[in-house]
Amino acid sequence: MKYHLKTLGCAKNTVDSWRMESALRSSGHIPSFNRQDADLLLVNTCGFIDDASEESLDAIRDLDSSRTGDQQLWVAGCLTQIATDRVKREIPGVDNTFGAEEWDLIALELGPSQETYDIPDATMPGASVSAYLKVSDGCDRPCTFCIIPKIKGAMKSGDGQRLLSEAKMHAYAGAKELVLIAQDTTAFGEDTSNKDGLADFLEELSETVPEVPWIRLMYAYPGKVTPKLAETMSRLPNIVPYVDMPLQHGSDATLRRMKRPSLRKANQSLELLTKAMPEIALRTTFIVGFPDETESEFLELLEFIKEWKFDHIGAFSYSPQDGTPAFEYGGSVDSEVVADRYSRLMTLAQDISSSRTKDLVGKRVDVLIESEEPGENTEGDLFSIGRSFRDAPEVDGMAFVKGVFQPGDIVPTIVKGSLPYDLLCYPA
Ligand code: SF4
Numbered sequence: 001m002k003y004h005l006k007t008l009g010c011a012k013n014t015v016d017s018w019r020m021e022s023a024l025r026s027s028g029h030i031p032s033f034n035r036q037d038a039d040l041l042l043v044n045t046c047g048f049i050d051d052a053s054e055e056s057l058d059a060i061r062d063l064d065s066s067r068t069g070d071q072q073l074w075v076a077g078c079l080t081q082i083a084t085d086r087v088k089r090e091i092p093g094v095d096n097t098f099g100a101e102e103w104d105l106i107a108l109e110l111g112p113s114q115e116t117y118d119i120p121d122a123t124m125p126g127a128s129v130s131a132y133l134k135v136s137d138g139c140d141r142p143c144t145f146c147i148i149p150k151i152k153g154a155m156k157s158g159d160g161q162r163l164l165s166e167a168k169m170h171a172y173a174g175a176k177e178l179v180l181i182a183q184d185t186t187a188f189g190e191d192t193s194n195k196d197g198l199a200d201f202l203e204e205l206s207e208t209v210p211e212v213p214w215i216r217l218m219y220a221y222p223g224k225v226t227p228k229l230a231e232t233m234s235r236l237p238n239i240v241p242y243v244d245m246p247l248q249h250g251s252d253a254t255l256r257r258m259k260r261p262s263l264r265k266a267n268q269s270l271e272l273l274t275k276a277m278p279e280i281a282l283r284t285t286f287i288v289g290f291p292d293e294t295e296s297e298f299l300e301l302l303e304f305i306k307e308w309k310f311d312h313i314g315a316f317s318y319s320p321q322d323g324t325p326a327f328e329y330g331g332s333v334d335s336e337v338v339a340d341r342y343s344r345l346m347t348l349a350q351d352i353s354s355s356r357t358k359d360l361v362g363k364r365v366d367v368l369i370e371s372e373e374p375g376e377n378t379e380g381d382l383f384s385i386g387r388s389f390r391d392a393p394e395v396d397g398m399a400f401v402k403g404v405f406q407p408g409d410i411v412p413t414i415v416k417g418s419l420p421y422d423l424l425c426y427p428a
Pocket of ligand 1: 139140141142143146147148149183184221
């Protein structure tokens with residue numbers, strides 16, 4: 001059978017789709033990039049926030065409206081985990097639904113393929129210069145604004161050997177960067193009472209794939225960076241000095257209402273990381289307009305940002321999620337106030353990012369090339385596009401390197417100029 005898979009949502013869902021595809025391929029089914037040629041239309045949905053749910057529903061509707069009579073439409077993932085009835089009610093044509101993590105069940109229900117196909121290669125679906133490695137799923141944290149623990153359930157660390165095999169497959173397929181993701185990567189091992197589970201895993205991973213020069217850590221939890229983790233990251237040659245730690249706010253009062261770790265814990269983790277790796281690039285995200293957020297709490301957040309001068313900041317305006325404790329809170333902040341705070345925060349974030357990239361001018365940085373084809377500037381110079389260790393795929397900035405290079409090349413460069421988020425580089 002040929003399937004056409006549409007994936008919505010975050011990088012964690014992309015990894016889930018790879019797993020779904022691995023199970024389908026093991027049963028002899030093959031992907032079809034063209035939806036018209038497929039026997040099965042499959043959607044891996046996201047239900048994290050209202051906008052994401054709407055986007056998933058639109059994608060299902062779109063496939064439903066254009067399908068031919070004998071094409072099946074199956075829907076899986078976070079949205080069907082929490083709102084199967086809604087999906088079926090709004091799009092009655094859906095033939096089958098699965099929750100999050102039921103990847104093997106999808107392949108099981110389809111059974112082995114009745115046809116034999118020529119499969120062009122045995123590489124991991126989605127293999128590229130940069131690959132995601134999802135080290136655990138689910139979450140036990142109590143954040144009052146988040147629906148994920150309800151969708152995904154308790155945190156389960158991935159099987160270490162399976163993760164190492166996945167990493168080797170990515171390396172074999174040419175990945176030069178592995179990006180570790182999870183709802184909370186620093187929780188890895190907590191379900192087996194190993195508070196240094198992530199540090200131990202990084203040690204093994206680094207040894208298993210020495211040919212992957214960049215291993216990157218996303219989604220660390222404040223207060224959960226151990227001294228051993230910081231030391232391990234600083235010592236291993238292929239762990240890049242980069243951490244994404246969503247901090248959500250910079251005022252203890254707001255953090256308490258969010259049931260998030262205190263500023264003391266956040267500062268402790270940031271200090272451990274910056275002491276071990278002075279050159280570290282830090283990424284974080286904040287929510288503005290959480291219920292009852294006062295102007296003085298918001299100003300504390302701005303001060304916190306100025307103190308740490310984060311390289312990359314993502315911000316979200318608070319959006320209440322049905323089913324979360326915060327949904328029941330009163331005290332919603334006026335939408336104009338939220339918009340104003342969002343814009344003030346992003347202006348500050350951009351100023352800081354600009355000065356961080358400016359500081360790099362004249363310095364040497366390695367750039368991992370991602371572009372297939374070179375671009376051309378107004379002077380007719382050809383340039384290739386990639387990223388330095390400071391930038392994670394999809395969310396951070398880019399580096400434009402003069403010259404023509406291949407995807408996967410790591411080019412030593414000198415930074416010649418900077419934009420708020422991006423670098424202009426010449427080969428060294
Ligand atoms: S740690 Fe992240 S995924 Fe877990 S409850 Fe908090 S916000 Fe949600």
